[in-house]
Amino acid sequence: MPKNKGKGGKNRRRGKNENEAEKRELIFKEEGQEYAQVTKMLGNGRLEALCFTDGMKRLCHIRGKLRKKVWINQGDVILLGLRDYQDKKADVILKYNAEEARNLKSYGEIPQSVKVNEMSTFVEDGMDGEIAFDYYSDEDDKEEDIDDLI
Numbered sequence: 001m002p003k004n005k006g007k008g009g010k011n012r013r014r015g016k017n018e019n020e021a022e023k024r025e026l027i028f029k030e031e032g033q034e035y036a037q038v039t040k041m042l043g044n045g046r047l048e049a050l051c052f053t054d055g056m057k058r059l060c061h062i063r064g065k066l067r068k069k070v071w072i073n074q075g076d077v078i079l080l081g082l083r084d085y086q087d088k089k090a091d092v093i094l095k096y097n098a099e100e101a102r103n104l105k106s107y108g109e110i111p112q113s114v115k116v117n118e119m120s121t122f123v124e125d126g127m128d129g130e131i132a133f134d135y136y137s138d139e140d141d142k143e144e145d146i147d148d149l150i
């Protein structure tokens with residue numbers, strides 16, 4: 001079997017994704033497009049998103065250009081391409097990073113009530129992690145069982 005004489009494998013040859021650091025121009029929606037926020041990841045390149053203007057939940061398909069290159073998570077702000085023939089389905093065209101989403105919010109493109117790239121936590125609902133547990137040991141339980149048998 002031949003030895004690997006190179007410096008790394010397949011991932012090294014592909015290179016690193018360094019385009020995140022550079023700034024890109026903010027892309028606004030056009031006719032037939034809509035801003036939305038991801039509500040649920042469904043797998044197989046699909047997700048469920050809530051559109052901002054009409055409040056409709058749509059089943060969205062991540063296009064091949066974004067798939068495995070741009071990772072989309074729950075709570076992300078995305079740009080959807082609406083379908084003429086299917087109103088309940090759409091295609092993900094672009095994912096906005098946190099800074100771009102804040103800029104869209106300041107320009108009034110998306111509502112002010114939208115939380116940009118934040119997962120819902122229990123801290124907001126009043127449950128801040130202070131949960132009290134009672135101490136329970138198995139030793140006390142075993143002794144009682146043995147006493148009952150004798």
